[in-house]
Amino acid sequence: MKRNVKVVIWGFGAMGSGMAKMLLKKKGVDIVGVCARGEKIGKSMYELLGVERGDRPEVIINPNIEEILTSTRPDVCLCATDSYTKEAFPRLKTVLENKVNVISTAEEMSYPQAQDPELAAELDEIAKRNGVSILGTGINPGLMMDLLVLCLTGCMMDVEHIEAKRVNSLSPFGPFVMQEQGVGTTVQEFEEGVKSGKLAGHVGFAESVRMIADGLGWKIDKFEQQMKPIVTEVDRKSPYGFAKAGDVAGVNMTGQGWVDGEVKIDMIHPQQIEPEMVGTQTGDYITIKGTPAIHMANNPEVDGGIGTIAMCVNMIPHIINADPGLKTMIDLPVPRAIMGDFRGQIKNRE
Amino acid sequence: MKRNVKVVIWGFGAMGSGMAKMLLKKKGVDIVGVCARGEKIGKSMYELLGVERGDRPEVIINPNIEEILTSTRPDVCLCATDSYTKEAFPRLKTVLENKVNVISTAEEMSYPQAQDPELAAELDEIAKRNGVSILGTGINPGLMMDLLVLCLTGCMMDVEHIEAKRVNSLSPFGPFVMQEQGVGTTVQEFEEGVKSGKLAGHVGFAESVRMIADGLGWKIDKFEQQMKPIVTEVDRKSPYGFAKAGDVAGVNMTGQGWVDGEVKIDMIHPQQIEPEMVGTQTGDYITIKGTPAIHMANNPEVDGGIGTIAMCVNMIPHIINADPGLKTMIDLPVPRAIMGDFRGQIKNRE
Numbered sequence: 031m032k033r034n035v036k037v038v039i040w041g042f043g044a045m046g047s048g049m050a051k052m053l054l055k056k057k058g059v060d061i062v063g064v065c066a067r068g069e070k071i072g073k074s075m076y077e078l079l080g081v082e083r084g085d086r087p088e089v090i091i092n093p094n095i096e097e098i099l100t101s102t103r104p105d106v107c108l109c110a111t112d113s114y115t116k117e118a119f120p121r122l123k124t125v126l127e128n129k130v131n132v133i134s135t136a137e138e139m140s141y142p143q144a145q146d147p148e149l150a151a152e153l154d155e156i157a158k159r160n161g162v163s164i165l166g167t168g169i170n171p172g173l174m175m176d177l178l179v180l181c182l183t184g185c186m187m188d189v190e191h192i193e194a195k196r197v198n199s200l201s202p203f204g205p206f207v208m209q210e211q212g213v214g215t216t217v218q219e220f221e222e223g224v225k226s227g228k229l230a231g232h233v234g235f236a237e238s239v240r241m242i243a244d245g246l247g248w249k250i251d252k253f254e255q256q257m258k259p260i261v262t263e264v265d266r267k268s269p270y271g272f273a274k275a276g277d278v279a280g281v282n283m284t285g286q287g288w289v290d291g292e293v294k295i296d297m298i299h300p301q302q303i304e305p306e307m308v309g310t311q312t313g314d315y316i317t318i319k320g321t322p323a324i325h326m327a328n329n330p331e332v333d334g335g336i337g338t339i340a341m342c343v344n345m346i347p348h349i350i351n352a353d354p355g356l357k358t359m360i361d362l363p364v365p366r367a368i369m370g371d372f373r374g375q376i377k378n379r380e
Numbered sequence: 381m382k383r384n385v386k387v388v389i390w391g392f393g394a395m396g397s398g399m400a401k402m403l404l405k406k407k408g409v410d411i412v413g414v415c416a417r418g419e420k421i422g423k424s425m426y427e428l429l430g431v432e433r434g435d436r437p438e439v440i441i442n443p444n445i446e447e448i449l450t451s452t453r454p455d456v457c458l459c460a461t462d463s464y465t466k467e468a469f470p471r472l473k474t475v476l477e478n479k480v481n482v483i484s485t486a487e488e489m490s491y492p493q494a495q496d497p498e499l500a501a502e503l504d505e506i507a508k509r510n511g512v513s514i515l516g517t518g519i520n521p522g523l524m525m526d527l528l529v530l531c532l533t534g535c536m537m538d539v540e541h542i543e544a545k546r547v548n549s550l551s552p553f554g555p556f557v558m559q560e561q562g563v564g565t566t567v568q569e570f571e572e573g574v575k576s577g578k579l580a581g582h583v584g585f586a587e588s589v590r591m592i593a594d595g596l597g598w599k600i601d602k603f604e605q606q607m608k609p610i611v612t613e614v615d616r617k618s619p620y621g622f623a624k625a626g627d628v629a630g631v632n633m634t635g636q637g638w639v640d641g642e643v644k645i646d647m648i649h650p651q652q653i654e655p656e657m658v659g660t661q662t663g664d665y666i667t668i669k670g671t672p673a674i675h676m677a678n679n680p681e682v683d684g685g686i687g688t689i690a691m692c693v694n695m696i697p698h699i700i701n702a703d704p705g706l707k708t709m710i711d712l713p714v715p716r717a718i719m720g721d722f723r724g725q726i727k728n729r730e
Binding site for chain 2: 052055169173174177178180181182183184185186187188189245246247248249320321322324325326327328329330332333336337339340341343344345359360361362363364365366367368369370371374375
């Protein structure tokens, strides 16, 4: 590929703008358009990011995705707009029908076969008809609690049980995440938020469990998940969060995948502000029973925001290189950081 | 794919026979032929393995690979015969020219581009001409010090320096490995063995370093490796090895990949008998400086023999599914254990 890879970003919150900043430091790739709403419209991407434009062409935030895609003809569109497949679907369809490859940050899109098999089949069909491919990814789901688990089973003759545990700090996150995870609520408010669906907790266990099971060739009979408050015994304060003793400092999400009548996949994901205050060591942990056993730890955990931004950007060459259709992380080569020219990672192109 | 996957195994030492034992426990896959030499010729594979044949057809060890391949028409041939690309080349060529996919355990074949670019190009050309694909893999090179490193960089925006360290015990290994690694020799004998090339040490750093660099898009200016004796201060005894105090208990292999005038990739791989006697904790360790940093540990290390056998068997579906040509671990989807029917992992086949 001689010309630079062309990228459009749809959605310009923490994820979209983070991807833009990362891409601006890379070689052989240009951001040719940004689609966003509200008061960002009409502003310069460079100004919004606080990054020097230099001799790069201006990129003005435009709310009209069709206009952006038809005028710039990008190689890929990074969609950082949703968490759920159903919500993301019409947007993803629009991009695919413009014959543009897609990488989505929507957690459910990391394995849409899990909860929305009809929409997954439809996306696959639309992508194939338009000769492009689509992938959902991120740090979790996408790597730490699913793809990395599978990668480690690659050296195993036999797998008996999998435990994937991600213990992370919510302290770096802003007010929206505090609210969504119930930080600072009373236990009663938390329980009401779970019932009403107001508290999101972690989205992605159903997808991670199904990705692992399909990767190994296990059939999931039953999937369950639980969302419990992490009640603090001491006052905890983070830049955007505060939980007084007796209130909620975060969420403990757990999930189980049942195979042949027993739990074969255990997912454990407590997220809270200031975990160090109560002696909790954050990290990513993968424990696999089988031949041989695996006891992996990564301390501290990979930051969720940075990790998701990096995963989406780093998968750009793989989704451009892929055969048409809906892809998941288990269909494509392993993700890796791109330290050289993006064009060097693109196959068979002009 | 309706019929079972058909596998031929070439080489029936510890690796080849281990793959056979593993395959016999799996669903949807048959061993249809075994090629080996010497006193194994004419014997039953099942008798050699000490495994009940049941109602499976007999497999008699045959020294003639052409005869095996033409009579059985397998989907893949597992070649467990060599460590070096140059030695393996004529054998691999024979299999490819019979239009059979290949997985090789030869360490250098994990990335033959590193030291034998002409042979790598020739293998690629032969494979493409015959419509099949070829892969070299194993635990190391193949996963712990290269592919897993790359997989972890997938969540990184920027990589500054990589250290891959594998601290393993040689105690489970037999007399051949003791001899090859210099266990029990005096320091002087060890140094002479290194000079004469009699001591092999670890084969694969050149391949792992190049795989990592190509994966990230780094250009390696210089590659170096060192092989030093691990001198024991106490007498150490393993089932097949003995090193008295002052003699050699194993080998410390180190290697460096230089990029832009500095060491960016450090490989550290001490192998010895009875490391616990001197307080050495075995394990696989990956430390990556960058954004974010990675500090991964897997304790104890994945057993080298089991890991290599599993990697080769687990990659069977991926190499059958691959486009024709020479493939490496960074071209194919992540390896994973196969707990279901092998046929469920094969795409687009009758």
